[in-house]
Amino acid sequence: MKSWYRNLLVLMSGVLLALAAGVSFAQPSGKIEILWLGQAAMRITTAAGKVIMVDPWVTKNPKAPEPYKSNLDALGKIDLILVTHAHGDHLGDAPDLAKKHKVPMWGPAGMNQSLLTLGVMPAELVPRMNKSGTINPFPGVKITQTHAEHSSELLWPNAQGKPETLVGGEPVGFIIELENGFKIYHMGDTGLFSDMKLIADYYKPDLVMIPIGGHFVLSPRDAAYATKEWLKPKHAIPMHYGTNPFLRGTPKEYIEALGSTSTKVHAINPGDKLEF
Numbered sequence: 158m159k160s161w162y163r164n165l166l167v168l169m170s171g172v173l174l175a176l177a178a179g180v181s182f183a184q185p186s187g188k189i190e191i192l193w194l195g196q197a198a199m200r201i202t203t204a205a206g207k208v209i210m211v212d213p214w215v216t217k218n219p220k221a222p223e224p225y226k227s228n229l230d231a232l233g234k235i236d237l238i239l240v241t242h243a244h245g246d247h248l249g250d251a252p253d254l255a256k257k258h259k260v261p262m263w264g265p266a267g268m269n270q271s272l273l274t275l276g277v278m279p280a281e282l283v284p285r286m287n288k289s290g291t292i293n294p295f296p297g298v299k300i301t302q303t304h305a306e307h308s309s310e311l312l313w314p315n316a317q318g319k320p321e322t323l324v325g326g327e328p329v330g331f332i333i334e335l336e337n338g339f340k341i342y343h344m345g346d347t348g349l350f351s352d353m354k355l356i357a358d359y360y361k362p363d364l365v366m367i368p369i370g371g372h373f374v375l376s377p378r379d380a381a382y383a384t385k386e387w388l389k390p391k392h393a394i395p396m397h398y399g400t401n402p403f404l405r406g407t408p409k410e411y412i413e414a415l416g417s418t419s420t421k422v423h424a425i426n427p428g429d430k431l432e433f
């Protein structure tokens with residue numbers, strides 16, 4: 158028997174054995190846990206146990222639940238931090254958490270550059286990437302920066318303690334692909350832009366974390382349009398509402414605007430956990 162033919166037979170029998178054992182190659186192999194802390198703050202625990210914090214605005218977040226709000230250690234271990242833009246309700250506790258856990262804080266290149274130049278962060282904790290860039294922080298995990306339609310000024314106190322407005326780079330969203338192939342699109346703060354369709358077609362997210370508060374971000378109606386016409390995910394978590402008087406949109410309005418849809422909306426409360 159020719160060796161390539163023998164190898165093919167071995168491979169095929171392996172595939173058949175795997176199928177017989179109930180292994181499905183397209184299906185997730187473990188559970189992913191999502192903890193929402195209000196606004197855009199999400200703690201994602203991967204099936205392999207890696208912990209990714211996105212936009213950790215916790216200690217000053219009026220909707221962040223205890224015990225996390227008064228004790229960042231309650232978040233447990235953190236392996237990676239993602240920040241969508243420099244606004245305080247997203248950058249939040251990220252610099253402190255990055256330094257405490259000695260883990261990199263990935264965000265807009267311009268924001269990280271400013272934090273480095275200010276001397277707030279050491280270079281190894283504020284690496285640079287930009288939109289369309291992809292990092293592989295852990296085996297099987299891929300994170301890509303996407304466009305977001307928003308702004309990203311960085312407000313930081315100067316030597317006299319007076320806040321100054323600095324360059325914060327361009328706002329981004331993140332496509333987070335986990336070990337089991339499950340893809341999350343954390344949209345950051347954004348208004349409507351038609352390349353959401355491109356992002357959905359190209360990356361095919363299973364779950365979108367979508368802002369619905371309006372005024373600074375998508376309104377419930379905008380979010381419903383994007384969800385139904387462009388994103389078409391299996392799951393959606395509405396976020397970024399109810400933390401200040403401008404963010405008036407509610408999950409109820411989002412769900413009503415969606416009407417009948419194949420997307421399952423998880424209208425959870427801060428402190429709630431979901432498993433996928």
Ligand SMILES: [Zn+2]
Binds near residue numbers: 244247346
């Ligand atoms: Zn913002």
